[in-house]
Amino acid sequence: EAGVAQSPRYKIIEKRQSVAFWCNPISGHATLYWYQQILGQGPKLLIQFQNNGVVDDSQLPKDRFSAERLKGVDSTLKIQPAKLEDSAVYLCASSLAGVSTDTQYFGPGTRLTVL
Amino acid sequence: AQSVAQPEDQVNVAEGNPLTVKCTYSVSGNPYLFWYVQYPNRGLQFLLKYITGDNLVKGSYGFEAEFNKSQTSFHLKKPSALVSDSALYFCAVRDGSDKLIFGTGTRLQVFP
Numbered sequence: 001e002a003g004v005a006q007s008p009r010y011k012i013i014e015k016r017q018s019v020a021f022w023c024n025p026i027s028g029h030a031t032l033y034w035y036q037q038i039l040g041q042g043p044k045l046l047i048q049f050q051n052n053g054v055v056d057d058s059q060l061p062k063d064r065f066s067a068e069r070l071k072g073v074d075s076t077l078k079i080q081p082a083k084l085e086d087s088a089v090y091l092c093a094s095s096l097a098g099v100s101t102d103t104q105y106f107g108p109g110t111r112l113t114v115l
Numbered sequence: 116a117q118s119v120a121q122p123e124d125q126v127n128v129a130e131g132n133p134l135t136v137k138c139t140y141s142v143s144g145n146p147y148l149f150w151y152v153q154y155p156n157r158g159l160q161f162l163l164k165y166i167t168g169d170n171l172v173k174g175s176y177g178f179e180a181e182f183n184k185s186q187t188s189f190h191l192k193k194p195s196a197l198v199s200d201s202a203l204y205f206c207a208v209r210d211g212s213d214k215l216i217f218g219t220g221t222r223l224q225v226f227p
């Protein structure tokens with residue numbers, strides 16, 4: 001079974017530029033998550049989708065971050081404009097149904113460096 | 116609000132010795148507890164979880180964890196450490212909400 005796919009793996013941009021990350025979840029998984037992992041910290045949830053609807057985006061900085069999952073499968077996370085503090089690893093995860101007992105499976109992440 | 120603490124930034128152990136990585140949690144309802152491992156430049160890999168039932172949970176790669184409700188702990192253990200176990204370990208907790216809250220991670224270093 002293929003895991004969660006993410007691209008690109010690495011991205012370096014200058015502040016105020018824009019960037020987009022792509023995620024393809026495990027086939028059949030209804031729930032998709034984007035996390036931000038700053039160096040030395042645990043992952044922090046940015047947004048959760050159930051199929052193509054947003055379940056929780058309370059920690060997404062909506063003035064600069066946006067995400068979509070238009071067809072209920074793959075998803076894109078965008079940052080515009082980027083700030084220095086956005087340097088982090090962006091992890092995508094998916095789970096079967098999104099209930100509390102579900103296991104979340106993570107992709108390899110995209111390491112973003114903002115100069 | 117739910118939270119999870121990993122009191123040790125780093126744990127050092129000799130190969131072949133038992134290892135323990137500590138985790139304590141705080142939730143308002145029944146806890147659902149998870150352990151993940153992260154290797155360099157890789158995403159998080161699921162090791163095991165506690166939902167209900169037997170307090171001793173067995174997971175991948177010979178790891179196990181013991182749920183202790185009175186001490187609100189969920190320590191990760193392995194009877195005999197391998198050098199290849201060296202990685203960053205994260206404990207995470209969920210209560211009735213869907214949000215998974217992670218600890219700050221513990222770096223495990225296994226010396227040959």
